[in-house]
Amino acid sequence: MAAATEMKDHVYKIFDLVGSSETSIEDAIHNAIARASKTIREMKWFEVVQTRGHIENGAVRHYQVLLRVGFTLED
């Protein structure tokens, strides 16, 4: 979906990640990526594959996103 003006012949690896948040979908994305960045450098993009959540007492308890994340394999 994205364009790239300076992209080179990189090789990317992709992994799937689930994050959650009590406040919003964007915050669940943020939490997942922040946690993954502790061990994986050079993450470049994500795709939201699934958006879910848990309900307690008739209200959303938290949002949960399944992300696909791509990162560059350095040479």
Added chain:
Amino acid sequence: MAAATEMKDHVYKIFDLVGSSETSIEDAIHNAIARASKTIREMKWFEVVQTRGHIENGAVRHYQVLLRVGFTLED
């Protein structure tokens, strides 16, 4: 997508629900679940199957989410 540490041999039933909001996707989810909670107890989780919206005069008029919702059948 979710893990469950204390889950037992429950049977869940699933139904589909559409909610909308003028302000955000999260609020559309909230409205759908709040309305459904009037008649269905023990809702446990939801999945966002589709996110849509209506446009008026070149601006988003409201967001509309299609949810799948699961609830426990009590014994």
Added chain:
Amino acid sequence: MAAATEMKDHVYKIFDLVGSSETSIEDAIHNAIARASKTIREMKWFEVVQTRGHIENGAVRHYQVLLRVGFTLED
């Protein structure tokens, strides 16, 4: 997904559009539709087909949504 109480025998045309935002998914939707409204009138609805984003230094740099948008062909 939507109901229509006064819909007539309109013919709609659909196109796909990508918008982005640094702040939220809703803002990325807004930006795409606002830009499209410069040249296309009578847009009526959208569907979010894909939600993605870019990552820089372990944080979301911006959100990117792929929308399908429908507009009325006037007679």
Added chain:
Amino acid sequence: MAAATEMKDHVYKIFDLVGSSETSIEDAIHNAIARASKTIREMKWFEVVQTRGHIENGAVRHYQVLLRVGFTLED
């Protein structure tokens, strides 16, 4: 797919329904909805999810449609 000029913040519930007819796909849709209208009011739209049929002696015996149907939850 549909536009709505006067739509409000309704919540819709969706259910799946199978109807059949010996004459046509449209008649199978009609039969399913007519039967469902005996118990469900305020149905607003349907989507044909699957079209099938049975064959006897090398000819179509009847058509069978799987519909998703949405109806309004009144406040």
Added chain:
Amino acid sequence: MAAATEMKDHVYKIFDLVGSSETSIEDAIHNAIARASKTIREMKWFEVVQTRGHIENGAVRHYQVLLRVGFTLED
């Protein structure tokens, strides 16, 4: 999608078939099945996998259906 009150432990084989008609989708289904029945006996059901057509001078020239067809393997 279908129920069966007297079904036994049959084994079915499935094949895909394309038929067309100038008049209607139902007639395209009919043409495909009538042609196949010349060589295959015991066809039991079909599913419409795709509905297409050709356009000439701004009008539908003919409808074309892609069917999956199941038939019984006799013992």
Added chain:
Amino acid sequence: MAAATEMKDHVYKIFDLVGSSETSIEDAIHNAIARASKTIREMKWFEVVQTRGHIENGAVRHYQVLLRVGFTLED
């Protein structure tokens, strides 16, 4: 799905279109294509991507088809 006996190295462009009819699915296809033919020449084929409809008072009010339509780009 279709065969072509005299097809050359044409380039086709595809667009999506929604048409509707109170009488039948075929008529909804017809209405969409007739309307599009006012501005687009050389349409060659269509595919029915989605079949929906609206319900009023427990009866089908009209059918609505989402078509993908291909037309030739002339050299």
Added chain:
Amino acid sequence: MAAATEMKDHVYKIFDLVGSSETSIEDAIHNAIARASKTIREMKWFEVVQTRGHIENGAVRHYQVLLRVGFTLED
């Protein structure tokens, strides 16, 4: 997928159901249907839409199946 030799113009309704078992996929199907049969009569067929499970200490703790179930609407 199924053939029906004596099927009439029934209308079916479909609902989704999740069942689980510590022993097998078949037992999870059994548990879901047995529980549903307490309130729904005339169930005729099911389809396994998803098969999942939970893991504890590196072993399968239980299987979980998501079923679509069809039942006849009596006249």
Added chain:
Amino acid sequence: MAAATEMKDHVYKIFDLVGSSETSIEDAIHNAIARASKTIREMKWFEVVQTRGHIENGAVRHYQVLLRVGFTLED
């Protein structure tokens, strides 16, 4: 999904098959393949495309699997 250590430039043909069993999913697979092996030699692999079943009196009457089966075309 499968690896092959000695695979050569074979050409495979694929067909779809439905089998059923009153006891288990594995037995339904077995029945389908055993029946097909009467006329087709050199079957090499299968994929379970759909798992369904029939219900009688609130219990599973039999399981039904839709298989894709590949076999070698000999030279």
Added chain:
Amino acid sequence: MAAATEMKDHVYKIFDLVGSSETSIEDAIHNAIARASKTIREMKWFEVVQTRGHIENGAVRHYQVLLRVGFTLED
């Protein structure tokens, strides 16, 4: 996807075929169709449903394509 200017009311049958090649995807397509043409006449079109391959010692050993192929049933 294809247009047809002189297509008549043919009935097509479709089958699935796997071919492979050590050199290219196009050659794998070629090998599959060449082998099938020994027994099936009047093949008209193909679609590449899946592209795979085998790896040996960190290099592509051969490409493997899954094709759907349509051929005319003569009257």
Added chain:
Amino acid sequence: MAAATEMKDHVYKIFDLVGSSETSIEDAIHNAIARASKTIREMKWFEVVQTRGHIENGAVRHYQVLLRVGFTLED
């Protein structure tokens, strides 16, 4: 699909795994997870994405399952 009564803001990582067995689908799941548990702790759930198998001499030689497996990233 699963509910969770005590789930917290965990981040999960997901990976795909293929296991096989000569006896049953459940045993193939077991073998895959038992092997993975040698190096990955805190696996919480799996989903069966694909069920396949190999055929020898007209009988199932072994079953093969493709699983998606989620495990907790500890803080």
Added chain:
Amino acid sequence: MAAATEMKDHVYKIFDLVGSSETSIEDAIHNAIARASKTIREMKWFEVVQTRGHIENGAVRHYQVLLRVGFTLED
């Protein structure tokens, strides 16, 4: 799938295009994009949605690709 190091808040529009070639899949992609570039500037990326072809006398007559193409809307 692609990363972008200098991407700004562009809005992209997407359209679908079919190209063909007698020699290779890559050449069919080339032909489609070269033809589209006569009227559309600022095309940035494409995705191959479908790969098909026509067969004559048991050999591939030409390859045909369906592309989704994205281009920037200038401000």
Added chain:
Amino acid sequence: MAAATEMKDHVYKIFDLVGSSETSIEDAIHNAIARASKTIREMKWFEVVQTRGHIENGAVRHYQVLLRVGFTLED
């Protein structure tokens, strides 16, 4: 899709990989696998999940493939 004559009860792990090339789809596959082989041994097969590319000045700048790759977990 593949057959295996000597396959044993291996467990495979799968990962996703993006590679690119300025010359061809096959070369993009080659580049991705060659790079991955630096750290992962015993890769056995791949599947092309997506084929994309970037456009510059109305011409293909490079091809980009998304691969799923399976490798054996040694005992």
